[in-house]
Amino acid sequence: MSATTETNYSSAADAMPIGTPRHHIVIFAGLLVLLLIAPFMLYPVFIMKILCFALFASALNLLLGFGGLLSFGHAAFFGSASYVTAHAAKVWGLTPEVAILLGTVAAAFLGLVIGALAIRRQGIYFAMVTLAFAQMIFFFALQAPFTGGEDGIQAVPRGNLFGFIPLANDMTLYFVVLAIVFGGLLAIYRIIHSPFGQVLKAIRDNEPRSISLGYKVNRYKLAVFVMSATLAGLAGSTKALVFQLASLTDVYWTMSGEVVLMTLLGGMGTIFGPFVGAAVIVTMQNYFASFGAWVTILQGTIFVISVLLFREGIIGVISRWIKKPL
């Protein structure tokens, strides 16, 4: 049941043979080894930031690259999960795993509501609808009493994992975050390569044909939207614990734009692209942080260049060179 229809997105991942290709296992294993060593070489909080955004961008890529749906409002899920986790950990004093779970569930529920409305329109309208709903969540976060308005929720306690493993140490937290993010990435990989993922690609490439083949297209779209929102929420919840902060930045439209940029730069519809895109953009933000508005200008320039000259993204280009789907 592999979808071999013509593709507008020219994603190499479509030509995937049955079973897990060996080079994917090698890359995942290599990535894991690299990430296990990394905190001993670099500042752990910096790598944790990359990890959270890598999961966020991969969640968006599941929707955009494989479902063909451009959500310009994913900050809504990332940000509200971040708020719920921060509130649960700080005000209710829950353990980190429960706080993260609550945040993720909140994002899933929000994804169900927004997704059910947004899939009623296609293409450009879909992007505008998601953006508008995300802005509504932003206004809500601005006014709601528990979000702390402009200040956000600060000094969120990291607490003790399962009640007995203290996470205050950056190194301990790092390995927990690594487990969460790597688990999330593997889950996305599994979804993409399941029969469900194949139907998604078929819908992306030719929606009318999928309908005529008897697939309930809207159910598939809603399902992938909720999955993507859930994983974006997982990323947001984890981020709240890492930085001990949930703020309006997390729900603002610039955040939605950033994660689209990460996905585009790394390579839409590739497996490892969003990770690379997140690493590049987060590193760039880190080094240019003191230059104020230049970060925005640089991001805009990368957007323009990516769209005009570089639509396959970094991993997309490499994938074409080595003639293997990445």
Place this chain on the structure above:
Amino acid sequence: MFELLGIPPQALFGQLLLGLINGSFYALLSLGLAVIFGLLNIINFSHGAQYMMGAFVAWMGLTWLGIPYWGALLIVPLVVGATGVAIERLMISRLYHLDHLYGLLLTFGLALIIQGLFRNQFGVSGLPYSIPPQLSGGTNLGFMFLPNYRGWVVIASLIVCFGTWFAIERTRLGAYLRAATENPTLVGAFGINVPRMITLTYGFGVALAAFAGVLAAPIYSVNPNMGADLIIVVFAVVVIGGMGSILGAILTGFGLGIVEGLTKVFYPEASSVAIFVIMAIVLLVKPAGLFGRTA
């Protein structure tokens, strides 16, 4: 003093006027988006940034060159529209053979660049732009006090909106435009230069945004972020109205401005989300939008 549903008429009419003014900007901006979308099939994400540019170019004209408000009202749309023409020729025209989403992504990037540049140059605090002397002061209408400039904004917006509607729906040039929207290949075969028409249409849409920016300069402080949040509300307006009809865009813009103003009177906490809630309801009841055609 009589009261209406427990609301003093001063407050009611005051908010209605504010709603009407917001509606004027929604209408002008969503009209520009609709005109561009009709022919180019892209959503111009940099529309808000171009509106902000309009306000800034008016400010620069007044401060650096001494161009008064009335001159700015004519010159600024031409200047900003010209930058739009350049953007269309250099960048957007390379994307027509691709998925329309790339146009959205490109113009989003452009919006970031434009906003970043202005923020670098002028900061975020906002610059004052004074109301032209002919329109300062106000008129007492008996039931409320109307600041003259605000009245002018509504009238100017109405004139430009219906002028645009007339040009597109009732003139020969507009007929070419509508024909090219339906079938560009066929119109090109009749010897009409469709690519040039597309370029000028984008320039015109951008000029409309800049015109709205000049109108807004004396009301809101001129600052680099003035268009960013506004444009998202305008997207919601466009989803509610549907981009199929010019008149629809105008009516939805003014209508939603008024609804938003009324929400401020009766339930102020909800006023910032009122338009988004309406969007949700419209998506449930009539997904194609109030004036939209199903795609």
